Amino acid sequence: MMPGNPWAGNDAAHNNHCHQRWITQRHRDTADPGYREAWYDEQCGGCRFWIPLCGELGDDYGACTNPASRFDGRVRFEHDGCGAFANRDDGSFG
Template sequence: MAAGQPWTGDDQDHNDRCHERWLVLLNRSTAQPDYRDEWYEAQCGGCRFWIALSGQLGQDYGACSNPASPFDGRVRFEHDGCQSFGDRPDGSFG
């Protein structure tokens, strides 16, 4: 990155390290044996309160903006979820 230029978030090494650190913060993981089928349709990336980050990290991560969620104001993986999921009227994801 050139001096004086804004950070774009498009540094693959940095993004890979963030992904590895942030995965330990998951509330729900589809890899867990106790993952419930009903949670699949209530993942963060499909919640109306999920705001995708910009740059490469925005392909998998976003900020929760749900005041009823314990994750409000935190970066979340798109396939995570919580009990405060809010359906998107258009059914979109990501």
Template sequence: MSADRAVPGGAWTGDDSGHNDACHERWSQVQNRRTDQPGYRDDWFDEQCGGCRFWVALTGELGRDWGVCTHPGSAFDGRARFEHDGCDVFAIREDGTFG
């Protein structure tokens, strides 16, 4: 992993593509609802994390696809979640945005 830093000795910027790809691969293994899994219900398509009002996108390149769940009633509260994942306590964003 490279020392991807905004300023030498500064904070991690999250824009190291090798690191981000490895995170994406690792984190994808623990999705709750994969769209390609048998039994994926059509009604879940509109209830993906990226459209939930409690999903907060990460900064940097990882923020394109990943965020953190902040729903206190979710089993995933405080965990990084893929924008196309979902859970049983989805709450739609009032402004209709995604991601």
């Protein structure tokens, strides 16, 4: 790391600990038998209000910036979702 550059969180042990803590806060779990088929197309990573984190954590996590979502301002797993999902104009994910 160059002096003066912010730490990007690229430490496997740190990121694994974050994932273990944060994954328990999912609103929707794709492994849940009650998971609806339509929700696969409405995951956080495809929402226009989901902003990925920088560094390796940004591969799976981002911040919700949707003022209509109860998760606004919180870190969310890209495969989570909520009822305030909004499609991206370009159809991208992640």
